[in-house]
Amino acid sequence: MDYDIELTVNGVKYKTRAPASFTLIQLLRDKLHLTGTKEGCGIGECGACNVLLDGKLVNSCVVLGVEANGAEIRTIEGEANGEELSDLQQAFIKHHALQCGFCTPGMLMSARDLLNRTANPTDEEIVEAIAANLCRCTGYVTIVDAIREVADAKSKGGAK
């Protein structure tokens, strides 16, 4: 059975149709062609599929598309402001906080969620925020450094 699903993604309204069995990530990638979000495991273990669903960080591979009917979603495609990269994106580039890049969208979503929730995260909170994002390449050090730099700048009142 197919269902009508209406949702807002990165501020843009979409209307689509999919079977109930479609997960949110399938909806985003296959129906809305927003392929920045990646599927790494399909069971909520790796974090590559992270998106914000009504402001909450979720694994889009364990949410059904129909559950997101009427929801507001933010994905990696909404992190930059047009051509202008966000503070996190710039910091990731500066610190080489990525290698193969496959975990990076999910990682950035986790980092963005952290900064949304916590004005001044401790190192421990930064590690905790990305602890469920598996990265096989970087060893995580540069990712923590990048997030810390942005968090420090924000807490000093630095502009985006």
Place this chain on the structure above:
Amino acid sequence: MNFAYEKPTTTKALSGLLEQAGSGAALLAGGTDLLGQLRGRLLEPQLVIDLKGIEELSLIEHHEDGSASFGATVVANRIIDDKRFHGPMAALPIACSRSATFTIRNRATIVGNIANASPCADSVPPLCVLGAEVELRAGDEVRRLALPAFIRGVRATVRKKNEYVAAVHVPAQAKGTRTFFRKHQRVRGHDLALANAALLHDPEGKRLRVAIGSCSPAPVLVNLDDMFDAPDAEEAARRCMKAILPISDVRASVEYRIDMTGVLVRRLLSDLQA
């Protein structure tokens, strides 16, 4: 696989759907467990019923008498963020915070954790020592069961096909009660428990209770009241290690589970003294 999806907005509508569909329906709260089962074809329902449209099931209530209840769709992170759970009932939010990942906890519900009855469920040992009850409903019929009565074995509960767990009720705790939780994992990152345990210390009723999970088909409760005045960590550990029925599986051997149960219990008693 093709299933239908419904999102009722009242418990009456929910009951109606369950009556009709019976065993062909799967209840969807957080979905973090259900979607894994659907992916692995462990479950092939005709209908998935989303509980998140029913406001009543999303409530957390702290009653005047000190008891608390929370509905079927309350997610783990809400329990953790609710300061009022951090008193005598603290083992519950602590267990939640050690469970899965922050991301999963934005969706995963306590009721789902209990109703799936995986022996590793982290919320179960605290709820056992706290004397919590699940509220089962089918239409207008309501019944309450203590957790050990509700959970029969591995992924097996006494929930009937037309019933749903509407809420969990945690009774008011005696004055001065403290609860603790510990979990043993294979790794520093997120992991299922190899062994998990909760401890309750009630100075008023002189009760010292332990509940152990992940080491038996169903949670194991151990009564240590007799040593309340002089807790003996070694003896407590020994009794708990004898009470469990662990298996060897890919995660751990019987021997390691037993030994780590002993370690957890000793450390819980240390937590108590601290």
Place this chain on the structure above:
Amino acid sequence: MSVPYKSDKHQYVGGNGERLDAIDKVTGAAVYAHEMVVPGMLYGRIKVSPYAHARIKRVDTSKAEKVEGVRAILTGATLDMILGLYMCDRHILGRDVVRYQGEQVAAVAAETEFAARRACELIEIEYEPLPAVFDPEEALADDAVRVHPDLHTYNHMRGVFFPQAHTNIAHHQKIRKGDIEAGFAQADQIFEHRFTNPPVAHAPIETHVTIAQALPGRRAHIITSAQSPFTVRNLFAIAFGMPHNNVRVQIPYVGGGFGGKAGIHLEPLAYCLSRQAGGRPVKITATREEEFNVLPSRQGLKTIIKTGVKNDGRITALKVKYMWDAGAYADYGVNIGRAAATSGAGPYVVDNCWIDSLVVYTNKLYGTAFRGFGHLEVLWGVERNLDRIAHALGLNPYEIRQKNVLRTGTTTITGEKITANHGRPDICLEKVAKDIGFEDRTKAPTTGPLPKGKVRGKGIALLQKSPAMPVFTSCSAFIKFNEDASVNVLISGVDYGQGTYSSLANIVAQELSIPREKVNVVYDCDTATQPYDWQTVASRFQVMGGNACIDACHDCIAQIKQVAAQVLRAPEHELICEDERVFVRHTPDQGLSYRELAIGYTYPNGNSIGGPINGRGKYIAQGLTHLDPETGQGKAALDWTYGAHGMEIELDTETGEIEVIKIASAFDVGQIIHEGMCRTQVQGGVVQGLGSALFEGFRFDERGRMLNPSFVDYKIPTAKDVPREMTQHFVETPQLDGPFGARGVGEHPMISIPSAMGNAIFDATGVDIIDLPLSSENVYMALKGARKTRES
């Protein structure tokens, strides 16, 4: 005329600079095979064997054929094709016999994933289970189950690999140096130790994904998440009997490889499905479960080391038996057995050396290339062995290593003489030992009661690796100038995250003397348009790609000067190229910008000369030789990268849990080309090494079925597993034939991490652990066993 010229412009080598792919990856714009869609595409799904060893008795696809949307079904019966990089031992789909649980036996292509999956489920296969063998040592017994009874009939790379007929031995590599009996006779003491490594998963975050299309005219078009486009093309051409020109392989961004995508995997099957489906493209995306259970792993290893030493610690003889658990098929396994043997004594002087490296078939998931190519596995044994011996002799583990380490003038076990420019393992060791304060360590006793509570320990370990590659390995590059004097670098080594392109940009920008931002190393690898490169493995791409790029830059410069010489009326040797300009050295105002001649130079009157500047470069490994089949002597190594780790851990004796306090790592990299890429390779490799050390390993039940094919039970390191402190030290002894003196360092950081940890555990507790992983349960049980023995 010969006053040397040194430019200070555009000196990028050794510097940092943004990754070339960073902006694509942080915005989600990067396209991987994961999301590629081509017109008319079908979806493929695979059916696998539930048995570790079984005869296929009956296959019935009739129900599957009826599923709506199915366009092709293949089984082993209908597809008689054998693959193999070095040993042709694997059918694309199991035919007659299946040899591991997870082996591919059937495949379906359909309009939707759902239909393909449904049809796979409806294919009925009847099996007759056969006895199986799961342990490489058991598989060596005379009466062991034969995984490949017809081994003696298989095609293989003759003269390089030596399968042993009527055994389970896919290859036997020998090192015979000196006189082993005399060596043991000279020894004051002889030790024999055993060590084991389990098979391990690569676990790239992007699984294997392939799209293949059978085009009319017996051509193939493949888009795949892979490391080696030309290897895929070559094997395709051979397997399907096509001219190389008829096969086009494209590789977009790749979400990690670690060796698991080095060879050829899903491409032939996808192509065959496409052929069956009338030429419609077929996409196969491995699920995570398939990535673990179906696609090959890192081989397991059992090691027996017998060492003769003098009382002062000098090694007089080393005899090693390596028993590689190749799994059901040989794939890269035979080459790993070969390569690791040439390194199999560690970076030490061993005049009398006898190594037998046996690659053994078992009925389990087969092994393939994995970062380190056998060296992490080998050095687990070698470095633990040395520590045990040090302790038995009452010697300092640091001193015993410095006593035996390779130095200028000494010879390796393959007869290669160490020069002043090989690299300095002794300095690497010195740096890490100092960094972690190795002198001040616990030195827990080995008798009496075990320590209680949380204890600390320090361990050190050396490492070495050279690229394991054929004697003819080469690389080539094209550099083409654009109208605005920016350049595109076309090279088909793949940057799948390790950052080599960003390093090559440093080299090209410096050699051409242009701003780094104007260098575009093109990320889409395409065998149709890019020049040949061997494979992106072995930590050789920066070296060989760097050299090829330098050669191409020289070609560009030569073309620039040739045109400029005419225009400026000066001889070429008096021209300097610097900062996007070519000018007469002694009258610098007399010059032209690169832009003026990038696609040809036009005189004021309209005469045009020159044409587009397109540079061409290449590099082939110089002076490599075949190894003697009996003695293993020869020169197989392009270069050697030496390194060391020092590790401090805290161990909870009550639970066996280990927290890593600090890891100090040092490598002699010759010359850092890009500081950030070098440093981050080390960080990433060290943490991946921690996974192998602490908890990674496949588990199988008594019937050979994999028990942990998911992230639930196969854990890889998370941000919480990162040590409290990690430091990186780089020694720069120039590699004379490397680009600017550089060597590779991609694989090396994970090698010897488990060794250092095993040595640290020994320091902390006096307990020797010989099996990986050092999981909390394994450590706890080892301590418990030791406690019983020591305290009874």
